[in-house]
Amino acid sequence: MIQRMEMHEFDRLYGEYKPRFILIACSYLRDRSAAEDLVTDCFMHFWEKREEIVPVTENIPAYILGMVRHKCIDALRTRQQHLMTQQQIYQLEMRSIRENLAALEECDLAKILFRSEVEEIFHRRLAEMPELSAQIFIANRFENQTYQEIAQRYGISVRKVTREIQRCLKLLREDLGDYLPIAVLLFPHFLDK
Template identity: 50%
Template sequence: MNRPNGHISREFFDGLYSEYKPRFVRIAQSYIRNEMAAEDIVTDSFLYFWEHRGELDITASVPAYILGAVKHGCLEWLRNQKNRLKIRQKIHTTAYQGIQARISALEACDPGQLFAAEVAAIVQEEIGKMPEPMREIFVASRFDGKTYQEIADMTGISVRNVKAAIQRALGIMREALKDYLPAWIAVLFISALPF
């Protein structure tokens, strides 16, 4: 089947294509494991040969030359697949690491502590907003453990006014914490907070 490349007739090429294409597709498919891609590589190899037949310097047989082109096409396809897999693997690794980090963070998270911290922040904020006599009375009662009488002696106001200030402060706290705790738990929680 050796012929000068420029003198290959269409009839000769069609015979070559019919005879060798099925064999070459099987060979390509055995390496790349993709029937459609194998068909494309073999067809492209035959077309390249036909379109460049006058320019090619073929020392072996024409089928051997085309099979070499098929081999190179398969190598290129496999290298591209390998690169795609590497990229996918990096993407999956990055995604996996991100998910793993979120799982670890969530497993380490104690919702009770988050909830308590949020409530404590609201309590501190509300105490900071109270007018001075009410704040001093509320802190002395709830966080310093002082009795109404001790607070009255300390501030110079009556026990009745101390009780009224504490009731107003507790009302403010119940309102601020209504979305977090039932009212009776809010009062207990406020007295247990460390300030």
């Protein structure tokens, strides 16, 4: 067993084993530059700690190769973690893109922008109507009751129900004005005859 290592012995060891160790590291890392850096770091670490390592190590090349192996394992684990993180980010981004695409494909931005304004016009107009007219319209358009059911519910004729709904629709169409195309898209069954 060697007790001390001189510079010329280290140079011989470095020159003989560095290319072999680089090939081994490169076969795992698939990156020549990273393999060279890793092997050089291992040799430098060995040189800095040679006073402690040399007296207790029988096979110095095997010792350095063990360091290369451990550094390769660390590098691959770090790369694996990095790729897993990238994959998670990619998956989150893809999910976000899919959700945004679905949302955009399902809705019209004009509907979103003007929905509250159209609803405000509906509510204001219904509040301004005579109570019976508003109740008839709500029963038909929101509760899906037939004209006959509404007539029975309020004790009026089907003809009166028809006239009240037509009057409400006329007033709503007038109030909606420029919003009418959007209102038809948002509430198609509320504005048809």
